[in-house]
Amino acid sequence: MERAPGIRERVIDTCSRLFYDQGYLATHINQITAEAGISKSGLYQHFKSKEDLLSEYLTHAGKKWFDGLNELLVDCQSPAEILLTFFDYRKQLAETDKFKGCAFLRLVYELPALDERAYTVIRRHKQLVKTLMFNQVQLLEPATYVTARKELTELIYTLFEGCGVESSLQRSVKPIEESKAIVKRLIF
Known part of the structure; x- marks a missing residue:
């Protein structure tokens, strides 16, 4: 029961x-x-306060986000496939959430003077996403990319975040698919 x-x-x-x-x-x-x-x-x-609710919401949203990503990563066989799966997950979320966008970025835009605890949770979430990407970039074969690992990670992360915003703006998965195609060309 x-x-x-x-x-x-x-x-x-x-x-x-x-x-x-x-x-x-x-x-x-x-x-x-x-x-x-x-x-x-x-x-x-x-x-104790609505701000406590906000921090708890962000922590919960981060856990839910990573749980969803991990479900998709289970079948991935290579670092390149894992990097591309980030974009598949972004596309899945965009369609499921009807293009409302990233919960974290929505709050940053809504509340420019966001509580520091909330900013800390958001920064930690975004840094963890970037770190996971960097870890996969580190595992790519050296011949598969032309730029430094850190720069490649920054480029992939920026494409990932930017395509999410653009997807919400256009109400379309096309920006996500285009960004994924760019990353694919970069790493293969």
């Missing part, structure tokens, strides 16, 4: 949906408590 989610899990699930779908500023505590089916006092027993 499956255990019903506790208050904390319900609040995080509710915040994840609301913050992503309608934005942080448009989401109010009363809406969170109503949709999570809890009282304000129940909410504040688990979270």
Whole structure:
């Protein structure tokens, strides 16, 4: 028998949906408590402030993001295939989320004066993505690329992030597919 989610899990699930779908500023505590089916006092027993909810949401979003990526990476056989799979994952997310874009970047744009704790979670997530890419670039055969490993990683990462933004703007996976094709030419 499956255990019903506790208050904390319900609040995080509710915040994840609301913050992503309608934005942080448009989401109010009363809406969170109503949709999570809890009282304000129940909410504040688990979270001291809306900023705590934001940090928890970002941590949860990062874990969910990497879990999804890891599901796709299971069958990858080579560093090049892993690098290209990042773009397949970006495409999958764009289609699933109806081109709403990266949860982390959406918050950075929405909240220019974002809480430092939230910025730390976002920076850590983005740096981990870049590090995973760099680790795969390190494993490429030296003859398969013409530029230094760090520069190649920066280029791939920039294409990865940029195609996500452009995909949201165009409401199309075409920018993702084009960026993946560029990376493929760079590493093969």
